[in-house]
Amino acid sequence: MTSSVDPADSADLLGPVEIRSMAERLGVSPTKKLGQNFVHDPNTVRRIVAAADLSPDEHVVEIGPGLGSLTLALLDTVERVTAVEIDSRLAAELPATVENRAAPFADRLRVVEKDALRISAEDLDTPTALVANLPYNVSVPVLLHFLATFPSIRRVLVMVQAEVADRLAAVPGSKIYGVPSVKAAFYGDVRRAGSIGRNVFWPAPKIESGLVRIDRFLPGSEPWPIDAEARARVFPIVDAAFAQRRKTLRAALAGYYGSPAAAGEALAAAGIDPQLRGERLSVADFVHLAGVDS
Structure with a gap:
């Protein structure tokens, strides 16, 4: 100091x-x-x-x-x-x-x-x-x-x-x-x-x-955007993933994506196992799932 x-x-x-x-x-x-x-x-x-x-x-x-x-x-x-x-x-x-x-x-x-x-x-x-x-x-x-x-x-x-x-x-x-x-x-x-x-x-x-x-994260070296638009896309997925911790992501995110099948497809497209639970995902995984890092 x-x-x-x-x-x-x-x-x-x-x-x-x-x-x-x-x-x-x-x-x-x-x-x-x-x-x-x-x-x-x-x-x-x-x-x-x-x-x-x-x-x-x-x-x-x-x-x-x-x-x-x-x-x-x-x-x-x-x-x-x-x-x-x-x-x-x-x-x-x-x-x-x-x-x-x-x-x-x-x-x-x-x-x-x-x-x-x-x-x-x-x-x-x-x-x-x-x-x-x-x-x-x-x-x-x-x-x-x-x-x-x-x-x-x-x-x-x-x-x-x-x-x-x-x-x-x-x-x-x-x-x-x-x-x-x-x-x-x-x-x-x-x-x-x-x-x-x-x-x-x-x-x-x-x-x-x-x-x-x-x-x-320092400006210009952020691993992903951390602005309001990015938060609006990432945080609801985080909330849904942990709303019922014992559920798999496929089930937990069914409401967010509209159905378990749609959630499973989104997770698979992001390279995430739909049978995992939310506690297994890093913040980078959630960001990727939200499409913020693309």
């Missing part, structure tokens, strides 16, 4: 005492509805930023900044951070937290008060990286929404439930390989980037967490 910041001007990161004090002052009680678990360990947020391998000139979008634990560490490292926060109290407080604890970097922050799933391309100015402790109840939909909406995002480093992290990084043939695995891999190289214990959060969740890193 590289940094553009003088160590003497580094941000004053939040610890457990500060997190609880701020929450009490704001009258904030973390809610399951919003998937809120606040990170209170400075070493963990430094680890997340390091795993993202950010350049100083990055424009990072952070989803669900909460009380600002990760935000402060990001501002220490990159020249622009846009924080998307749905909770109006937290969105209003974040600039003050940055001013108090990272004053030299206050002008690097922009806060957007909005539901992350409703963010459009007009809301953000070409972010180059997504780094976030994603709200656990909507982590996959939010991740895929941002990958689809912002082609400018080249790097993703997100913290999600450990089970979700495993699924996102799963490979064909494994029991946990499924729709999230294929759709994430559609955009780039996906891998597990570490594990996070439950005790670095307040409140402590009942589950472990994991880091997932996605390095998006």
Whole structure:
């Protein structure tokens, strides 16, 4: 990781005492509805930023900044951070937290008060990286929404439930390989980037967490088109293939193609055994089946 910041001007990161004090002052009680678990360990947020391998000139979008634990560490490292926060109290407080604890970097922050799933391309100015402790109840939909909406995002480093992290990084043939695995891999190289214990959060969740890193395919070297038209052709086939995992592809894709016979013909034409199940196909296989790579 590289940094553009003088160590003497580094941000004053939040610890457990500060997190609880701020929450009490704001009258904030973390809610399951919003998937809120606040990170209170400075070493963990430094680890997340390091795993993202950010350049100083990055424009990072952070989803669900909460009380600002990760935000402060990001501002220490990159020249622009846009924080998307749905909770109006937290969105209003974040600039003050940055001013108090990272004053030299206050002008690097922009806060957007909005539901992350409703963010459009007009809301953000070409972010180059997504780094976030994603709200656990909507982590996959939010991740895929941002990958689809912002082609400018080249790097993703997100913290999600450990089970979700495993699924996102799963490979064909494994029991946990499924729709999230294929759709994430559609955009780039996906891998597990570490594990996070439950005790670095307040409140402590009942589950472990994991880091997932996605390095998006570079423009001009994509193995297949990853635009909206390609997604519209590939993703419905992926959804259908995994809707009933125990079915063969010939049966699972019957609805999509109109009949089992038509599905079998399409699969055979793509060089795919119709008796296989969806979990055996790579993202490249799905792309080929959709005719996007031709």
